[in-house]
Amino acid sequence: MDEAKKYTFENPEYRERYWHTSSHIMAQAVKRLWPEVKLAIGPSIAEGWYYDLYAPFAFTPEHMEQIEAEMKKIIKEKLPLERFELPREEALDFMKDEPFKVELINDLPEDEAISFYRQGEFTDLCAGPHVDSTGRIKANAFKLTACNASYWRGDSNRESLQRIYGIGFPKKDELDAYLHRIEEAKKRDHRRLGRELGLYAFRDEAPGMPFYLPKGMVLRNTLLDYWHEMHDKWDYVEISTPQIMKRSLWETSGHWDHYKDNMYTTVIDEEDFAIKPMNCPGTILVYDLEPHSYRDLPMRCAELGKVHRHEMSGALHGMFRVRAFTQDDAHILLAPEQIQDEVVRITKLVDEVYEKFGLPYHIELSTMPEDHIGTKEDWDVATAALADAITSIGKEYIINEGDGAFDLEYTGSDGEKHTPVMIHRVVFGSVERFLGIITEHFGGAFPVWLAPVQVRVMNITDRSAEYAEDVVAKLKAQGVRAEVDLRNEKIGYKIREAQGQKIPYMLVVGDKEVENGTVSVRTRSGGDKGSISLDEFAETITKQIRDRELETV
Secondary structure (H helix, E strand, C coil): CCHHHCCCCCCHHHHHHHHHHHHHHHHHHHHHHCCCCEECCCCEECCEEEEEEECCCCCCHHHHHHHHHHHHHHHHCCCECEEEECCHHHHHHHCCCCHHHHHHHHHCCCCCCCEEEEECCEEEECCCCCCCEHHHCCCCCEEEEEEEEEEHHHCCCCCEEEEEEEEECCCHHHHHHHHHHHHHHHHCCHHHHHHHCCCEECCCCCCCCCEECHHHHHHHHHHHHHHHHHHHHCCCEECCCCCEEEHHHHHHHCHHHHHHHHCCEEEECCEEEEECCCCHHHHHHHHCCCCCEHHHCCEEEEEEEEEECCCCHHHCECCCECCEEEEEEEEEEECHHHHHHHHHHHHHHHHHHHHCCCCCCCEEEECCCCCCCCCHHHHHHHHHHHHHHHHHCCCCEEEECCCCCCCCCEECCCCCEECCEEEEEEEEEEHHHHHHHHHHHCCCCCCCCCCCCCEEEEECCHHHHHHHHHHHHHHHHCCCCEEEECCCCCHHHHHHHHHHCCCCEEEEECHHHHHHCEEEEEECCCCEEEEEEHHHHHHHHHHHHHCCCCCCC
């Protein structure tokens, strides 16, 4: 690497060292201010760092300000970071007042070196790496960004900790740019928009399980109508499989060994059952209901299956990480020689679907797991065919090691039994996650075809109320999702409120519009389109809906 870039964030290793050292500076500041706080772990992460702390009080924004001020003092002291090692017993004695560190030392292999980093009066159990001095950290270019609850070692049965996050850069303008980006992201946060726009919500009574509100159901159903249309167009058959199946099935499929800690179970007639965490075994049972020959292949089975996974409470995150969701996936059973053509078809389907959202995507290729079914030769042939098919159409892919599956059989043209290839592919993936993604992607301002409410009609005076209702009725008759606002409020207030709800079109009607049979058209972006005939407006919006135009208004 160019020497000039060695100590910049263009060097990932230096960036990691910089953030890791920042976490130690933060921990040192906490211990100076509150010596009774116990230290857990403090790594660098993808963006910045965090440190898990056990404190007899809850950290507040005022505490965070105090920590930041103390960190700046430590940075100005330019304390060198010095690495040293201790034998196990000495290390345990050295850390005797830090119970979490003692546990970590006890869990280390007998032959592992136990290393520490010292900076001034502060020493931490750590493998490193770090920069050479606290003075390397820019005092005016870091920020403590959040404090969340966490559990020691991610175990909800263990101690409850507080996790303080931070971010820092070599230059202040880089920090400013980052904080601006975060603020913009908060405006698009699907959890906030979901509440404000009446789409979906969460309750403590059902953690990680979304409640769809009326407008959210309209959005969801519109999305799934598109899903059904596209899968019918591309020759998929839709199936639905049970949500609860015997434990023996999940043991046979291998899911029990890998996912049992994330599966909800129950007992029926003194036999163990599990709520499905994925759709795959159900599709296999459908295929296995009757014998198949090569003439039946490819067999494309698509399912919108409701699945449940027991995610840790600390991992739940709005619609992105839930415990109950609808898995959109398909399992395609086919002969090895059909792979290339089928991958081309899949890619064209995904291209067509994602075009309506303006979203990029990547392809993951799952390879043979250790406890696979089928011969290694079959896996090698299928994996190579998949890779060749993807590259032949100019696409790139990411290897997802050991996540594939083989099963079942069919009768080939030679009259012999063969094992089919099963391609598992998704388009939306988790419907809930996809809804969260597009909510943030569009900032809640969905294209007209997706918007839960596409038009709001508003009267200026009571004299135009009846006409406003007639306009709504005519639009609804043409499949437009329209509603009327007849409240006794100023029209400017009504318009601003509709814009806040991110409704694409607002139609204002007064005496002039009643007399001329027109509507005054405004858009959520603030554009005033003037007065046009209702028929002309209806023709414009129905085309946008029919063509699923991406452009927002």
